[in-house]
Amino acid sequence: MSEHCVWQNLRVATLAPRENDAWGIVEDAVIVTKGDHIAWLGERSALPLEFAHADRTVDLKGALVTPPLIDCHTHLVYAGNRAHEFELRLEGASYEAISRAGGGIRSTVAATRAASEDELFALACERARALMREGIATLEIKSGYGLSLSHERQSLRVARRVGEALGIEVKTTYLAAHALPEEFAGRSDEYVAALCEWMRELHDENLIDAVDVFCERIGFSREQTRTVFEHAKALGLPVKLHAEQLSDQGGAALASEFGALSCDHLEYVSDDGIAAMARAGVVAVVLPGAYYFLRETQLPPIEKLRASGVPIALATDHNPGSSPTLSPLLMMNMACTLFRMTPIEAWLGFTVNAALALGLPAARGRLEAGAKADFVAWNASHPRDLVYRFGHSPLHQLVLKGQAHEALDV
Numbered sequence: 001m002s003e004h005c006v007w008q009n010l011r012v013a014t015l016a017p018r019e020n021d022a023w024g025i026v027e028d029a030v031i032v033t034k035g036d037h038i039a040w041l042g043e044r045s046a047l048p049l050e051f052a053h054a055d056r057t058v059d060l061k062g063a064l065v066t067p068p069l070i071d072c073h074t075h076l077v078y079a080g081n082r083a084h085e086f087e088l089r090l091e092g093a094s095y096e097a098i099s100r101a102g103g104g105i106r107s108t109v110a111a112t113r114a115a116s117e118d119e120l121f122a123l124a125c126e127r128a129r130a131l132m133r134e135g136i137a138t139l140e141i142k143s144g145y146g147l148s149l150s151h152e153r154q155s156l157r158v159a160r161r162v163g164e165a166l167g168i169e170v171k172t173t174y175l176a177a178h179a180l181p182e183e184f185a186g187r188s189d190e191y192v193a194a195l196c197e198w199m200r201e202l203h204d205e206n207l208i209d210a211v212d213v214f215c216e217r218i219g220f221s222r223e224q225t226r227t228v229f230e231h232a233k234a235l236g237l238p239v240k241l242h243a244e245q246l247s248d249q250g251g252a253a254l255a256s257e258f259g260a261l262s263c264d265h266l267e268y269v270s271d272d273g274i275a276a277m278a279r280a281g282v283v284a285v286v287l288p289g290a291y292y293f294l295r296e297t298q299l300p301p302i303e304k305l306r307a308s309g310v311p312i313a314l315a316t317d318h319n320p321g322s323s324p325t326l327s328p329l330l331m332m333n334m335a336c337t338l339f340r341m342t343p344i345e346a347w348l349g350f351t352v353n354a355a356l357a358l359g360l361p362a363a364r365g366r367l368e369a370g371a372k373a374d375f376v377a378w379n380a381s382h383p384r385d386l387v388y389r390f391g392h393s394p395l396h397q398l399v400l401k402g403q404a405h406e407a408l409d410v
């Protein structure tokens with residue numbers, strides 16, 4: 001028999017719009033969980049008798065309850081850091097120049113290859129726990145700092161292990177097309193052919209949920225991106241793209257042709273790129289952490305994306321080079337202050353639209369009867385309070401499968 005638990009003394013922001021309220025706020029609410037799903041959610045005064053008797057009652061002491069957050073773009077598996085490159089950039093070197101000189105992604109590849117699987121696992125778990133302390137319970141993790149068959153396999157295996165160890169859902173993305181490894185210098189087409197072969201093997205090992213490419217002057221060309229996408233398509237794998245982060249490569253239009261789940265970054269996306277995304281139902285993932293940390297000045301075209309009806313998701317883009325943050329709440333604040341998104345857009349960006357960017361149902365970003373018994377209790381009274389404050393996490397409890405999660409202690 002699954003446990004029947006009544007959670008009371010709370011207010012819920014379901015994010016399922018009700019009448020004039022986009023937040024879907026339910027005041028003086030009760031949530032009834034049965035095992036790992038929500039059996040009932042609503043106002044206390046409407047609680048049906050059949051749900052009133054519980055095996056366990058939890059007093060949430062007036063907390064605000066929301067759906068857990070979804071981080072739909074991270075590069076969580078790597079060793080080392082790039083603090084030195086941060087200094088170089090402050091002295092005037094550009095991100096692109098550092099990359100062309102053999103630093104950037106490739107310096108993280110060297111550190112990652114030198115680490116053992118257990119070391120990478122410990123580092124990634126620590127980072128995932130930090131994200132969970134700000135309400136994350138679903139996480140995308142990209143490979144892309146291995147760049148050989150065995151090292152990419154190792155990174156993807158570590159990503160899967162993180163999900164199992166912490167009891168959260170991890171979606172893995174194969175990003176071998178992130179940078180050209182040293183051993184393929186001057187032979188980028190051969191590298192693309194090799195990584196397409198590896199894709200087949202790693203897919204057979206059930207290590208890949210989606211395929212991504214860094215389509216950029218310092219990454220891979222549009223034609224190389226097409227080759228990778230064709231291989232993904234042949235295997236039935238969904239694609240996503242690091243598109244127009246530093247320049248317009250026409251990546252968004254190409255990804256749309258392949259029905260991509262998402263195009264990410266998008267500072268330099270063209271009107272045609274946006275139109276193609278809108279037609280194909282591709283999610284825009286905007287990444288204020290990378291925009292801020294690279295001191296970018298070209299804003300992603302939020303107003304145009306909005307007007308075209310493209311769903312906008314947000315993510316931390318956690319990585320050592322362009323976005324070493326582990327704070328989704330700070331990203332929500334920055335999306336509002338830097339990108340002029342609204343607080344409700346910031347929340348939908350880390351819930352409903354982030355789910356879509358991972359190929360999950362939109363309902364995964366809402367709290368409703370029948371949903372998984374996963375939610376976050378915050379010491380706050382309204383979700384907009386969490387966007388307004390920054391540099392602070394008022395998490396009270398992360399509840400997964402109807403149980404308060406124990407693994408968040410440092």
Ligand code: NIG
Pocket residue numbers: 075104105108214242245290317319320321322323
């Ligand atoms: O999302 N742009 C490519 N990938 C990462 C940066 C990776 C790195 O610098 O290590 C990004 O910004």
Ligand code: FE
Pocket residue numbers: 073075242317319
């Ligand atoms: Fe990224």
